[in-house]
Amino acid sequence: MSGSKQRMREKKLSKQPASVQYTSSPFSSSQGGGSWNGMETPKSGHSSSTYGASPGGPSDRGGWVRGHQKDGGAYEEELPKFITAAAFAVARASEVQAMMKAVTKETGSCHVSGAIPNHMRRRAMSHNTKRLPCRLREVATRMREKGLKAGPKKKEQPKSKSRKARRRHGNLLLEFNRRQRKSVWLETHIWHAKRFHMLKKWGYCLGDRPTAKCYRACHRAMSHHCLLQDLSYYCCIELQGDEDKLLACLSQLTSKDTGPTFAAVLALSGRRQGSATVYRAGQYPSQPLGPVTFLWRPRTPGSSHRQLWIWAHPTLKQSLFPELQSVCQCREPVIPAVALVVTPAEPGPSASKPGPRQAKKSPGAKRKRSAGDGEAPPEKKIVGDGTRPPSAPVTWTSASTGIVINDLTMEVVRYRLIGPQSHAVLTEALEAATDCDAVSKAQASPLWWPQHCKDQAQMTLHRQQAEVFQTLKGVCSTGEVPPGTVLGLNVEDPRLALPQKRTQALSVVSADQDIDETTRELMLKGVPEHCCQSSLWDRFVRDNVTDNKLSEQEINRRKGEVLVPGSRLRPTPPQSRVPVLMVQQPGKQVGQEMSGWGAGWDLLLPKGWGMAFWVPLVYRGVRIGGLKMSLKHSQNKGAPYFPHDFPDCPAGACFQGEQETELLNQFKRRPPAKRTNYIKHGCLAPFRCPWQQLVEEWELITSEAPEVGSSSGVEERRGQGGVEPGWRPRPETAVQSGFSVLRNRKSLKLLSNWCRPTTAKGQRSLRARDQAPLDAASGAALLAAHVKALAWVRLSLLSKGRPELHAQVCVATQEDLQRLGDKKEAYSGPLEHPHKDRFKNKVKRRKKGGKKGSKKASPVPKSSTTLPTPEAPDPHPDSPLALGACSLPAAAGQTSASPSCPPAPAEGPSSSSSSAASPANLVLGLWPEPLPSVTAHCSRVTLGWVTQGDFSLSAGCGEALGLVSLEGLVHTLMAQPAERRGLVLLRNPSALHYRWAKINLEA
Amino acid sequence: MNDGRAPGAAVLPQNPLTSPSGGLQSVEMDPVEYTLRKRLPRKLPKRRNDVYVNMKTDFRAQLARCQKLLEGGGHREICVHGLGLAINRAINIALQLQASSQGALQLAANTSTVELVDDLEPDDPDEAPGEPMTRTRNNSAIHIKVYYPSP
Incomplete structure (x- = not known):
């Protein structure tokens, strides 16, 4: 029976009234046969339409079947001798009834x-x-x-309540809590949700990019005025304990080779914010975790007890936190008294979530104090965040070391202001707290500020801090303050002096005005040490401030009572003093040009005060950026962005996987005819970067090249006694992730010297004479010290072109360089010949086969699995044609036409790939796994890939950030003539044109 | 007027620093132990007729910009500033302007000293002294007023 007939039958049957059953089972046939003497009188041509076919007939097919049947089994040969009229009529009656019903009832087809x-x-x-x-x-x-x-009616059903009821404060809160169960909201969420495309990421709901068109405006804000971001999703981990013990524990996580560590003197004093790259304990060159910034609380005289805040990205925190626990031996969770209130209650995760933020935003906020008692007490405890379950403990102690680890995630709000005028925005929006009056000082108060005022030492400190804050106004640009400066301050509630209109805050410095001594001091030395202290470090003060915050409604009520509308609210309510910390963020620090770009201030606030500071800042004319803008910020700054540019960290690897699936899905959503055929473009992996394969292949390539002589080079260096004493070529065995990104500062500096063309004017480094020149020996020594390493480079295009994600960085051949040097022609770069798509036919055949199979399978879905596929496509993809045309940079004299190619490990897919390249995984235009040799696939040898690329508005040309194989880089540099050093080719995944780019490796 | 590529006024000279003249730091620094990071020169508010000359932009472009200001822009005078290495170029631009105007323009040059700040980042941060490592040095600057003399 053909599929269409069967389907038709099923359709008909489905429309039959329930009283009539055409079942094909023998059960019904026996039933029917018994009732009317086992005789049937076929009157119509559809003889087999009788139900209850005779047992002798081909009843295995059964039921109603349209059309003439070949075997004719249903045609009865014997006619009955007599008919009992009554019985016959009764039997037909139900049939007639069913027919009438079927006629009157509308079915789908008569729509x-x-x-x-x-x-x-x-x-x-x-x-x-x-x-x-x-x-x-x-x-x-x-x-x-x-x-x-x-x-x-159907639509209304789930929402049984009226809009008014739904918008009522309590109900709204419940709804918000329900929506926060999966991904936590920041305090500025509602503000953002109205203006931004929101993304659910890392357990939070974050603004990605504004809905307004303001890409350029945001960039302008970053370079001329100020851009504001909410970074509260960054996780803060607090460590407390003896300084020596803390440093001893933390030193296992970092290495001096990568730059400053937790023990850096300036950072340790609390005057500057520090940053470090964290590794798994004692694993330094391998197994990095990611970058963190940290802040020490300034020393209290006569005590070695210290407090340290480590700020980490939420994806990093997952791996960092257990690591911290193990090095500090903090295994005993402390259940604080407050946690007990929350944990047993089953609305714990939901009811404990709403901070005062929702209360402020929601229209029915006035009910909060009076009616919403059910939610009031737990409301203030924000338990849980995007990175941990709400009931998990937040504090761990150690009996042996005495260190206490505190998870302060979501306890401290962090705003980032980027741009040269961010200090002007801060000085205008914030105001140092005024002393409280004598009356409130005299009486005991539950608030922290009156208590604080009683302490004379604290008040002198506060006055000094306020003075420093005042001198900040005399600074022209944020970059003039020493990088990482910390300033603690107590400020008044910025809502009290909210301007009537949004204005642009600018620093007022006249040209003639000479720098006065205090400003000069600030610019040179930064903030004095004692002024870095802040009450924000104090948990008690933080909680006190959060709990006693005046509600928006109360503030508005008081503002309404002011005689002159819009003037500042006086006197300041006693609750309205907030301790804050301001941390300067250095701008672009590497490289020659654009230094100091993107500097700014971070503002740390106690939790719950987010919106109270956000709106006043916005009223000072800042632009607001989302995640996308922070990516662009780091890109323009020339800094790697976590987790995108850290493929050797667990978070980075995880991110790569996510990105691949996302890009692949995006690709598959396009109609097949409109998809880019990446195979034809010679792009093996457009959605991910096979770093592991890259470093392995480069190892093979270099080991084959004879003239490098790596082993002898190392021997020589050792014999000489080492020009660079910092180098200890250490044997690296069994690195877990297989490759690592080069973070050793000395090696990076050396490499950055090598990357520069030596003859270009003004490019010579200050200390070039101290560094080893690029030759075989020093190159080999560098490579021996860093096996399977990637180097992070910045690429700027020489002419046209906009690099995209995962663009290939390739080695230029000698001919390319010669043609580039030729003055007669403007040579923009070579072209890649289109590759042949050998998988196209297989994909097509599979598609055809799939269609056929599905046709057959559809009537009986279960049987589809048993259907044999019409042809089993050859699972062995042929090795690519292009393999033959590769060139080795290591062999300096070789040209691109040389046919020799390295025997790459993954080159032989024909031998190993039977399961992975199964036809189900074939996607038109994408190479199936496993990939052939990634370096030798195209006519130019691949060095690495781009992880971020765009047209840079600040440089005015295409700029990309990418990772290249260290071995490949060193060999390429050695093969290049001195005046053309550092030139590579860049090719987008969907283009055939190679573009010239210059490598900048800045340390 | 806003030059996107170089928000700073003029480039710093690339030649090595010879004399750390700032009196703040008397410590003799071993150059190998520190990484030197130069901060941008202090940025002052600028009028529309201020031209800060740098070494990165094409000379002709900068000259054309000055000419445009004087002729099309309707300014009676402009100020050409140059710092360090860019002093030469500033003088060059001013002289070219004068030559091309057939003597209609006059020049008035002023020199000054600009204080620049360098951050010194110790390579081995744990060993560094407690004082922040900054030092100041001075660099020469020139401010040339190019103007039509009042009749």
């Missing part, structure tokens, strides 16, 4: 729209029945009415 031919149907017919022919209009109108009646 109005089905009654007119396809080409006459119009979309608007369902709305306007007058567009239908007259004969159908009446039916259609009836149908439409019926639909209208049914439609809204």
Whole structure:
């Protein structure tokens, strides 16, 4: 029986009334046979339509079957001799009834729209029945009415409450809590959700990019004025303990080779924010975790007890936190008293979530104090965040070391202001707290500020801090303050002096005005040590401030009572003093040009005060950026962005996987004819970067090249006694992730010297004489010290072009360089010849086969698995043609036409790939796993890939950030003539044109 | 007027620093132990007729910009500033302007000293002294007023 007949039958059967059953089972046949003497009198041509076919017939097929049957088994040969009229009529009665029912009932096919031919149907017919022919209009109108009646009822059902009820404060909070169960909101969430495309990431709901068109405006804000970001999703981990013990524990996580560590003197004093790259304990060159910034609380005289805040990205925190626990031996969780209140209650995760933020935003905020008692007490405890379950403990102690680890995630709000005018925005929006009056000082108060005022030492400190804050106004640009400066301050509630209109805050410095001594001091030395202290470090003060915050409604009420509308609210309510910390963020630090770009200030606030500071800052004319803008910020700054540019960290590897699936899905959503065929473009992996394969292949390439002589080079260096004493070529065995990114500062500096063309004017380094020149020996020594390493480089295009994600960085051949040097022609770069797509036919064949299979399979879905696929496509992809045309940079004299190619490990897919390259995984235009040799696939040898690339608005040309194989880089540099050193080719995944780019490796 | 490529006024000279003249730091620094990071020169508010000359932009472009200001822009005078290595170029631009105006323009040059700040980042941060490592040095600057003399 063909599939279509079967389907038709099923359709008919499904429309039959329930009283009539055409079942094919023998059960029904026996039942039917018993009732009417086992005789059937076929009157129509459809003889087999009788139900209860005779047992002798081919009843295995059974039921009603349309059309003439070949075997004719259903045609009865014997006619009955007599008919009992009554019995016959009774038996037919039900049939007739069923027929009548079937005739009157509308089925799908007699729908109005089905009654007119396809080409006459119009979309608007369902709305306007007058567009239908007259004969159908009446039916259609009836149908439409019926639909209208049914439609809204269905829609209304889930929301049983009226809008007013739903928007009521308590209900709104419940709704917000429900929506926060999966991904936590920041305090500025509602503000952002109105203006941003939101993304659910890392357990938070974050703004990605504004809905308004403001890409350029945001860039302008970063380079001329100020851009504001909410970075509260960064996780803060607090460590407390003896300084020596803390440093001893933390020193296992970092290495001096990568730059400053937790023990850096300036950072340790608390005057500067420090940053470090964290590794798994004692694993230094391998197994990095990621970058962190940290802040020490300034020493209290006469005590060695220290407090340290480590700020980490939420994805990094997952791996960092257990590591910290193990090095500090903090295994005993401390259940604080407050946690007990929350944990047993089952609305714990939901009811404990709402900070005062929702209360402020919601229209029914006035109920909060009076009616919403059910939510009031837990409301203040924000338990849980995007990175841990709400009931998990937040504090761990150690009996042996006495260190206490505190998870302060979501306890401290962090805002980042980027741009040269960010200090002007801060000085205008914030105001140092005024002393409280004598009356409140005299009486005991539950608030922290009156207590604080009683302490004379604290007040002198506060006055000094306020003075420093004042001198900040005399600074022209944020970059003039020493990088990482910390300033603690107590400020007044910025809502009190909210301007009537949004204005642009600018620093007021006149040209003639000479720098006065205090400003000069600030610019040179930064903030004095004692002024870095802040009450924000104090948990008690933080909680006190959060709990006693005046609600927005209360502030507005008081503002309404002010005689002059819009003037500042006086006197300051006693609750309105907040301790804050301001941390300067250095701008671009590496490289020659644009130094100091993107410097700014971070503002740390106690939790709950987010919106109270956000809106006043916005009123000072800042732009707001999302995640996308922070990516662009780091890109323009020339800094790697976590987790995108850290493929050797667990978070980075995880990110790469996510990105690949996302890009692949995006690719598959396009219609097949409109997809880029990456195979033809010679792009092996457009959605990910096989770093591991890259470093392995380069190892093979270099080991084959004879003239490098790596082993002898190392021996020589050792014999000489080492020009660079910092180098200890250490044997690296069994690195877990297989490759690592080069973070050794000395090696990076050396490499950055090598990358520069030596003859270009003004490019010579200050200390070039101290560094080893690029030769075989020093190169080999560098490579021996860093096995399987990647180097992080910045590429700027020489001419046109906009590099994209995962663009290939390739080695230029000698001919390319010669042609570039040729003055007669403007040579923009070589072209890649289109590759041949050998998988196309297989994909097509599979598609055809798949269609056939599905046709057959559809009537009996279960049987589809048993259907044999028409042809088993050859699972062995041929090795690519292009393999032959590769060139080795290591062999300096070789040209691109040389046919020799390295025997790459993954080159032989024909031998190893049987399961992975199964036809199910074939996607048109993508190489199936496993990939052939990634370095030698195209006519130019691949060095690495780009991880971020865009047209840079600050440089005015295409700029990309990428990782290249260290071995490949060193060998390429050695093969290049001195004046053309550092030139590579860059090719987008969907283009055939190689573009010239210059490598900048800055340390 | 806003030059996107170089927000700073003029480039710093690339030649090695010879004399750390700032009196703040008397410690003799071993150059190998520190990484030197130069901060941008202090940025002052600028009028529309201020031209800060740098070494990165094409000379002709900068000259054309000055000419445009004087002729099309309607300014009676402009100020050409140059710092360090860019002093030469500033003088060059001013002289070219004068030559091309057939003597209609006059020049008035002023020199000054600009204090620049360098951050010294110790390579081995744990060993560094407690004082922040900054030093100041001075660099020469020139400010040339190019103007039409009032009749």
